[in-house]
Amino acid sequence: MSLDSNNQESRPQITKITGKKRSVQAIKDQQKGTRSNKFLKWISASATRMITLSFGLVIVVGTVLLALPAATSNGRSIGLLNALFTATSATCVTGLIVADTALTWSTFGHAVILILIQIGGLGLITIMSFFMLAARRKMKLKTMLAMQESVGSDSFITAKDLVKRIIFVTASCELIGGLILSWRYAQVMPLRQAFSTGIFQGVSAFCNAGFDLLGRFSGPYTSLTAFNGDPVILMTTALLIIIGGLGFVVWDDLANIFKRKRLHYHSRLVLIMTGILIAGGTIFFLLAEWQNTGTHCLGSLPTWQRPFAAFFQSVTLRTAGFNSLDQALLTPPSKILGIFLMFTGAGPASTGGGVKITTIAILFATISSYFHGRDAISLGRYRYNRELVQRALVIASVGMLILITGGLLLAFFEAEHLMAGNFSTLDIFYEVTSGFATVGVTSLATPVLSISSRFVLIAAMYLGRVGPASFAIGLTFHQSSEKSVIYPEGKTFVG
Template identity: 40%
Template sequence: MNDIFKIDTNKQSTKEKKKLSPPQILAIGFISVIFVGAFLLTLSIATVDGKGLPFIDALFTATSAVCVTGLIVVDTGSVFSVFGQIIILFLIQIGGLGFMTFATFFAILLGKKINLQERMLLQEAYNQSSLEGIVRLAKYIFMGSFLIEGIGFVILAVRWSFDFNLGKALYYALFHTISAFNNAGFDLFGNSLMRFQNDFVTNLTVMALIVIGGIGFTVILDLYPKRGKRLSLHSWIVIRTTGLLIAIGAILFFLLEFNNPDTLGSLGYQGKILASMFQSVTPRTAGFNTLNLSALNDTTVLLLIVLMFIGASPGSTGGGVKTTTFMTILLSVFSMFRNKYQVTIHGRSIPREVIQKAVAIMTLAIMWIILVTGLLTITESANFMTLLFETVSAFGTVGLTLGVTPSLSLIGKILIILTMFIGRVGLLTIAFSIGKVNNPGNQAKYPESKIMVG
């Protein structure tokens, strides 16, 4: 009897070991969507010439779409047929909102009950600290996203109906609205949005979609007015950090490129301000541009690299290390300078585990970028700054490039594919999907011993 009990216990233990964790399921889910998209893009119907894309280019494009990056090895508007472009559009939408959002919404429509494991997946996908209200959040994200995209679509469709016939205006508006809100950066014009450099309606609409998509779904819901409701500390930090980065980025870009004849130099004051604002917003993981980036000064390129590295906010359609991670590290440094034990902001202290997580994210991000950039300097012929820009753009799921993407070698494409995937899914999610999570042995407390640092 005891032997039977032991066997049953061992079987149960084996099943538990084989059970995939939420980070593993999320990583596998993204990989599955990418490979399905890559297969569809290799079909003859997906390209204008009827030959389909080579698999590595299809994989690169599908990864870029699902990871809402926007880096391309072939021109989206001229190489892909309408079928191929629609596949890319679906991949962008799924990648931006997350496949679990779609699965949950359709499950709710079919009357299916969302079990505990599915709720835990949603919690991991949205980077939430609690399971409470997670299904309701998924429903709000799905409906709210399409509402915001609908408004953007109408504005762009009306504006572009003056430049194109109605059918083309509607299609272009739909594609670029979804691309902008999901911070993807894919375009059908061949030169991003450079033709709309002085167009206030197009610029402001796209910027608004990028910012709304990049601040995070929880912040959007938190901003919804309710009587007696206070803004959470997370939303308070995200909104102020986002606004500060956009303002500082725009001012610095304006000053650095003011006299550059190939960028802002030929524009009037209104054009300079508009272009500076746009180029400060778009590195926050969107990937559109209204100026020739290859003509930027080196200092400006460095500025964009910093903005791309920081990226958007947690639980959004964007990538990067995230605004809250950046601010947590910054506040931690300030607290050390002021000899304060606690890291505080707005009358609240930030938990120690949050600070440790922020340090881990920042450290892993820097290490990965150094590794990939170093490898690219061996495999590619471009200069260091260009390759660093490309790597950070891929990691931040931004999609801006200085022109090196189409000429990447096979190894270079694979490295950028991996970087886009890691940037979208998240370094910690990848780490947790590989290693052991919540191991009780990790909670043991050891005697402290000081070491010298600095």
Template identity: 40%
Template sequence: MIRKIVERLHLDPPKILVLGFACIILLGTILLTLPSATVNGAGLPWLDALFTATSATCVTGLVVVDTGSTFTVFGQIVILSLIQIGGLGFMTFATFFALIMRKKISLRERLILQESLNQISIEGIVRLAKMILIFTALTELIGGILLSIRFAFDFPLGQAIYFGFFHAISNFNNAGFDLMGDFKSLTAYVEDPVVTLVVCALIVVGGIGFMVVSEVYDYRHTHRLSLHTKVVLATTALLILVGTMLIFALEYANPKTLQPLSMLGKVLGSLYQSVTARTAGSNTLSIGDMHQSSLFLIILLMFIGASPGSTGGGIKTTTFATLIGAVLAQIKGKEDVIFFRQRILPHIIYKSLTVTLIGLFIVIGITMALAITEPNAPFLMVLFEVTSAFATTGLSMGLTPELSHVGKFLIVLTMFAGRVGPLTIAFALAQRKQKEYIRFPKGKITIG
């Protein structure tokens, strides 16, 4: 039925992707307004339900109400389902059910799946979808078991298991929703190596991209990694290391964050905040109590985000690496951008610049709008919240629950654009170039 409607409307893959996410958000909004979704039995107001459903589906993690104390188990399961579908992409699940029903995956469906997973071609796309589902199930299972064992020391066994798997799924999908109550996330476990390292591992694995995971897994047989995988792994490691060192240095003497902690706690706290800023959203330090320098650093890390084809957002690590490579090449007077003895094609540099500028325009435009609708909010807090929404990170300085109705709706649009927009733009840019029959004469302008 749905396939026939799509064919009659002649929708291309980007439009189907946008429409699919919108339909999931709408369904989630309706479910969260039901009386059975909230503890008070009244259901969420429509705008708050829309905000929460969008945040979950776009795997952001920004919340206007506390997840642990506001929602019933039914409401929390709805949120968790939206996170899982939004993180992996609804087409991945559609493919899964089609394979179970032994239905053939059509060319159109493969193209939509390609768009959903942000892949260059449709070759091996169904195999990749199968791998994603299996890998996700195993990773979330292992993470859930480890967290359940740790939480069993603090909660009754049933609650510990529920908490363990909820936080494993939430963080693997880089969503950042938590059940700890009072908007405090995982701050009680800032010095706990088990929770910190397990959650960090889930965030990183979910954020490096499924194509990278597949190549790393196959490395034992192929003994080779693509340029994409090398750039993703190198950039991810560098950002985590630099972020950890800078947060450690900037927050070391802050009495509200790292200063009271042991040396191990300081390192774990710095590591967690560096990793989670790359679009995860949960936190072990109080974000609102961090120094302005640290907050600005986190804004930069959030804007860069995770890697292509992952559960995370942002402009992506490969985009950032390409732009840095282009800048260094210009400074050195070289024509080509070289990574691992391979030349980056000019059109990739143009795409990177386009994605970055569009992201900047969105962040600047929404920040300007919120500065008007929320005149009493500090500018850094507004910029932080908007960047978090665009990068689908979910970290918050505490402004989101205090937003006006217009402000909440603007953040909803930003989260949706941050999750769907870059994918659609990347797909559109990857389309076949039209042949130019007219070439204008060269012109020169002065730069700098």
């Protein structure tokens, strides 16, 4: 038999083996595709999950962009960890920084941070929904549900109109506020610098982020301390913070007040709680800091400027992170109140963080109803259902658990600084609360924290932005099948 015939006889075998290999590879590819499709289906199966993971996606993209040499002013990469910390802080609209925003980043870096702040403030789902509506593209049901949840609406029809109003109100407030700030800054710095500083601060303030570009004017990490007696800058920034922190639903309710003649219960509750917290905080800070005459402290200001500084401190502590007073030099009572205000946060479906003021209101209503011997939990002649009270308790409890865990970890990682007296345990919890509540003020130097501590703060910022309950729900693979199971009553002693 010739060599050719041998080759011909062997060819079918070779083809057969190759075919097997190809079929095996095709099966592997199909399995990979199936796993990928399952993962995508798992993501899109829950509106809350889509919102939760969308923030993670934005953070990853932001980290890559900020790690580029082009993002820094000196042309050298700042490193992945610092880029991750900054991207998380911007996307979660926090304001904690490990490098001065104005002096460290280039124009490209500033643009990336500003975009991250805008996406983080409004939410990726809200922005995507707006462009889909503008392009008249059809939305899938899950996208509609995610849009409803991201803006706090209970109806898709309402959510569509609300998304458009959100973008309009946001653009208008940021532009007007930014121009007012630019005009004021133009009196002390060059026009071009004043414009970029004002617009950047306008967006940051409305989104409750706390980032600013004032480091190139008054020095690194100074925030608004150089303008702590300027009522125009303080009041403009505070007003932007308040509007952004009220929540999208409240905006819509206020816009339609002349049609409806009356605000909804949710809007009234948010507005009343906001007023109480701001007024109460202002009075408390005036009393606690009046005699504090340290540098950039309230007591060092002229008497007529002190109410403005106290008002701004009360506003910024709940959500924003701009500081006109030196947080490290605050009295212990002010720091303790600050932790409570930060933990409370802003209104639901807003640009702010915290466990939300409605959650705190429901907790107080629960305590009040218990002491008054009422079975129904009510506030303002309205009762709350069991599911709402449970959600409030879970959010507050998980939030407290995160703060305690984060505080313990930070204290462990920064034991050397604590033992040396560089900062106190109160400062540790002030920092963790600031990260979790996405506020951004600090009473210790964030850049000196260890790598481990930075990862703790990154986790706290992310959990705080997506919400403790939302994060838990978003990562749940299966719904519980025990809803119909009735267990025997367990009796135990409490308290």
